[in-house]
Amino acid sequence: MLTELDKAQDKAIAAITAPGTQLEVIEKTVRGVPLKLFKNAPPTMREFFQFFFNHNAAREFLVYGEERLTFAEVYAKALRIAAVMQHSYGISKGDRVAIAMRNYPEWIMAYIGLVHLGAVVVPMNAWWQPEELAYGLADSGTRLVIADEERLRRLGAIEGMSVPVVAVRTSHGVAAEHGADLLDDLLESGPTDTWYLPPLGPDDDVSILYTSGSTGFPKGAVSTHRGVVHGAFSYLVQGLALLKLSEASGAYVPPQQIMLLSVPLFHVTGLVPLMLVSIAIGRKFIMMHRWDAGEALRLIDKEKCTYFVGVPTMTHEIMSHPERDKYDISTVTDWAAGGAPRPAEHVERLAKAIPTGKPAIGYGLTETNGVGAGILRESYLARPTSTGRASKPVVEIAILDDDGNALAPQAVGEVCIRSAANVRGYWRRPKETADAFDKAGWFHTGDVGYLDEDGFLFIVDRKKDIIIRGGENISCQEVEAAIYAHPAVMAASVFGLPDDRLGEIVGAVVYLKPGEKAEPEAIIDFTRQHLSAFKVPARLWVSAEPLPRLGSEKIDKVSLRKIYREIHRAEAA
Structure with a gap:
């Protein structure tokens, strides 16, 4: 009722x-x-921003620490970012540009400026490690990255990294070390107006958000x-x-x-x-x-x-x-x-x-x-x-x-x-x-x-083989792939374990190759080299017996999940 x-x-x-x-x-x-x-409704996000930023111009919008900015101030800086992206990097309609940073005012300004140009924004998970960032850049065909200092360091660890980076809230020394331009320097000396705005329509792409599903590597959802x-x-x-x-x-x-x-x-x-x-x-x-x-x-x-x-x-x-x-x-x-x-x-x-x-x-x-x-x-x-x-x-x-x-x-x-x-x-x-x-x-x-x-x-x-840990989707296949990279592992199965605080945490059980020895903590530590911290198994068991299989020869994850969830509950109690 x-x-x-x-x-x-x-x-x-x-x-x-x-x-x-x-x-x-x-x-x-x-x-x-x-x-x-x-x-x-506005036909595109460009008109959406134009209307609402002008309508709310005098109001205070962003508060970050001691920084306080009005809608008008945020929009003005966003349009200056758009001009710099166009004049300095040739960013135009359809180009993919990644934003790789934690929550800063510049995240919002960069998004608005890039959308204004007709670029396709690729927000990257700030928890991603170099391997994951490299995958996202290659899969999306990103032309430029706007990153904070921590993400800049991770991008610098990618072998053969060739995508140019604009750094935000980064020291001159770190930016120079990684060959990045500083956004503040570009805005201070660069153009203030775009020279051309391409026409945009409702069916044009505006963003690619990566989401972990059941197929291993994240997929880019195109809006x-x-x-x-x-x-x-x-x-x-x-x-x-x-x-x-x-x-x-x-x-x-x-x-x-x-x-x-x-x-x-x-x-x-x-x-x-x-x-x-x-x-x-x-x-x-x-x-x-x-x-x-x-x-x-x-x-x-x-x-x-x-x-x-x-x-x-x-x-x-x-x-x-x-x-x-x-x-x-x-x-x-x-x-x-x-x-x-x-x-x-x-x-x-x-x-x-x-x-x-x-x-x-x-x-x-x-x-x-x-x-x-x-x-x-x-x-x-x-x-x-x-x-x-x-x-x-x-x-x-x-x-x-x-x-x-x-x-x-x-x-x-x-x-x-x-x-x-x-x-x-x-x-x-x-x-x-x-x-x-x-x-x-x-x-x-x-x-x-x-x-x-x-x-x-x-x-x-x-139905999907995913774990939802504190709102983050985790592909079981991706975690399994990281575990299989350990030289002692013969078979592995990854599944969600119930958790009062996070909803689910990552659990895993492995069977080792004949004659091999490895402690659970050692295997967990090994996965940290390949996975973001939130994807690393919280619990891992080493089975003395081969993992059970179905008639199709696939590992019987349903029965393993049931068994180890009960073990996890009993141990937690």
Whole structure:
């Protein structure tokens, strides 16, 4: 049964998107599929930025440490970056340019400037090590990298590295050592205006975000301008509906929303629902360089943040922090999560621990530009194991069987999402694109779940061979490949282990070659040479017996996962 909040949300969204309104929704065919579109949405991200930055020009936008910048100041610097990229490096429409850095104001400015030129932005995971960075550069065909000092050092460790690098927040000595130009120097002496802006259209590519799936190396999910605009607008509608409900209830509405940016911008959550929606609604962005629960509490208190989004681990650490009561966090109205499941008991615990704010969660993927389903406040408390209903008015969610047939409520099948926000496919991977995106426009998520009679989605399992650790997708095949590189390993199997804080951690079991000896910690340490820290196994067992196999001779991962999850639980207890 729908809650009163569900009904009120539906009514508010219907009014916001009705015919004749600024956010009117129409139906239009895109790549052969009829989809719901926002009739008056900007055709490209260039127009999106032009309109919203000018509209919010006088407001304060970015706060990073002692730095405070208005929307106008950020946009002006972004356009200067665009001019430097064009004049100094010849960056033009369709060129792939990577951003490899932690959260800095320059990340946002570089993204805006590159999109202004029509370049395709490639956000790179800041945790990636040299091998992973080298793969991303080669796979995407990147022409230029904009990197901070730590990523510059890692890029310098790539054998035969030939892609030019522009360094951000880096000393002159380190930049010179690695043959990089400094962005500040280029901006000080370079041009301030672009000499030519190519025409852009809704179907032009705007970004490639890498996502770890079940096939080993990460795949590049390619978004079009239309897809990203509609992803941002989908979230915009949800926010405006809540604003209307708050106003109608007589609740205090601050003159400016203030968000703590606690997740990385290279993730789709940081990029679309947080950064781009903040630009659209004039929301202030309090930037964290890296996650720290104590620092988050301090910033929420100091800046009077009104909204929080992070992986479930983050809200758990905040409500459990020993110094939480030292800080005033009552200004936060909603404690939202995404990127991983939130244990049901944490939902009620959060509501009791921080009664001035309400829990919320969303479900979306890189391939959907973060858009999918959502649930919040009393609706979430009523269904703490659900990820909510399809985000109205442009998103459809269906449960399909292996033949692509839609299943009835309560029937379990693969969760599939269709909307104008979906990416167009995977970069230079036609087979994987065809496998994941069917001709009817459905993206097959690889998650297994069901819809109840009211359209609420419940995720129960995954088809894909991935681990989700604190919001980071980890390919089991990629970790297995790193383990197999150890000279003593004969067979290996990698799987997720349950973890109260991170949701899942990486577990592995290996069987050694005859006559070989290796301690579990030694094998774990070996994988650190090839993997980002978050992919390194947290637990590894050496089996005295050959790993069990199926009739196909594949390792029986299902039985191994069951056995070692029980061992892990018993040892943890």
